[in-house]
Amino acid sequence: MLKRKYGSRYDWKRIVDRRYAEQYISTTQFTGYVTLLEMDNVAAPLFMTYKGRGVCIANKGYSWLQHFPDGEQFSVTTVFDSTGQIVQWYIDICRENGYCLTNGPWMDDLFLDLIILPSGEIIEKDIDELEEALNSQLISDDEFALAWAEFDRIKTLAAQNRFELLGLTKEHLLILKGEQS
Template sequence: MLKRRYGDRSNWARIIERRFAQQYVEDEQFTGYMTLLDMIKVSEPLIIRYGEEERCIVDDGYQWLFQFPENQHHTVTTTFNSAGEIVQWYIDICVATGVENGVPWMDDLFLDIVILPTGQVRVLDEDELDEALTNGVITKALYELAWNEVNQLLTLIERNEFGLLELAQKHREVLEEKLEKP
């Protein structure tokens, strides 16, 4: 079964105190929803390992910006540390996006791309996608959709033509102004 992930992550118990803002945008650079999760206080940091490198992606004062481009098969989560620096961009490949009870969501299609500020790019969870196909969770068509989307995005990233990465700071600033005051 595909996992539905919401832009507010309201069910995430790790976040003790939060602020949240969202906005629909329609302009030349981006059409879709963007949300900002401001993690004021968390129960414990979340450290992710990529090969030999460890990165903290959740801690007090961190923010996650979610971009849900309309009519696409991906979303982007940009992690900002407490100093406002980008820790990583995380691209989820998805079957679809939508809005439920006013909150944007995406149905995760297993494959992910991580881009680090160093320029390092990694494709993640190929084994999960293969397992989902083998176990009949997804069809061959969805399997191919996921790989086609990853390959298209990798080409854009390599050419420095994937604009959502560069919009992250701008989108964060817009949403920070909308955050409810602590």
């Protein structure tokens, strides 16, 4: 069974105090749910290491804006630091996005991920997990092929600076904070 991830991160114990908002946005540029998780207090900061560099992705004052586009096989989480600067875009390749009345928008993770740093650097992640999922029959051959096709498509768009959703993150952040309609 695939891991279902919710935008609310309702089960994430690291966040001690939080604010959460979600909104369905339908424009010519984007249609789907967008969630905002604001971390008012955390039990401990969360650091990831990318090519030998430590990058903080969760800490007091940080925000995660997550896009769940309708009919797509990806979800994008934009990490903002406490000053409102983008730390990274984390793109989960997924089987589908959906909505649950109790916990909000979700996606079924297909393991492959892309991380895009503000410098434009693209980092590939969890290739081994996808292969392991196929070998253990957690996913089908079709899901394996879907994950790779979507991964390659988004990676190409990002490398060409044509993955347009990244350009909407600050605008959508303002919408969810109620600063723009």
